[in-house]
Amino acid sequence: MRSCEIGRRRHASNKSVTVLAVRVGPIQSLLPFSFVLACGGTSTHQDPGGASAGAGAISGASSISAGAGGLSGGAGVDAGGACNEPAGVVPDLAPFEPPPIGALGAYHVTFRNRCAQTVWPAYGPSGGLDESVIDTQLWLPMSPASDRTVTVYGGVREIGFWGRTGCSFDQDGKGSCETGECGGFICPFVLGNFPANATIFDLEGGFQGGYNLGLHVEGASCGSHECSANLESCGEASGVKNACGRTIACSDICSASTACCTRPGCDSGGVAQGDATDDLVVTFCP
Secondary structure, three states, rough: OOOOOOOOOOOOOOOOOOEEEEEOOOOEEEEEEEEOOOOOOOOOOOOOOOEOOOOOOOOOOOOEEEOOOOOOEEEOOOOOEEEEOOOEOOOOEOOOOOOOOOOOEEEEEEEEEOOOEEEEEEEEEEOOOOOEEOOOOHHHOOOOEEEEEEEEEEEOOOEEEEEEEOEEEEEOOOOEEEEEEOOOOOOOHHHHHHHOOOEEOOOEEEEEEOOHHHHHHHHOOOEEEEEOOOOHOOOOOOOEEOOOOOOEEEOOOOOOOOOOOOOOOOOOHHHHHOOOOOOOEEEEEE
């Protein structure tokens, strides 16, 4: 993973090109990536499929570039001393079969990646009554400047979203992430399985106190919530550093204070009881 300070952007000349192969049913398309591998660089990418495509097999035949050095895995350091994103592939996804829309209905979540690095979205239950089923395209990596919309079916909205960085997986989904790690490409649906070193927004409880990326969550019935902090303020005991020695995450960014990441969850008091929830927009690095 490249080590980058929040909000820091600059162009770099060290580039590599990766081609992402995505197969939906019998159709395969090649989507070009252009990653700038030095810290703070920019990149361009069109996200595979954009909005959720519902049923259909997703192939993980693509690889994620690790930089000019042709790394086989793990973070590397380029000639300029910046940390590259780890190498890996996009694991295969089984065909997604949408469940019937029941009494609890369904809503959409649009993820927007405005970071200068790849982000792997994730979610998990925060309450024992939640049985949300989400389109599996949620788990696919998002390159900078890409958007994706998925459908959430049912559940009682006791659920939290976050982004993972520095991830490296094999074709079977085995691997790990530098921040936001949850146990695999697809996080186990385990109550309270939230990583300590990620910016997590729980629809009921709000931000959880950890931090890796700026995060903004907004919806008509949820209100507007944002957590943007300076990782340099993270204490030594709660900081997570990458291979280049830069702080990339913090397990207690606000030191139990609400000064930088407010705790309240969605404004609707009935969210946890399963009342209707409007669509949400989740933005990484707003």
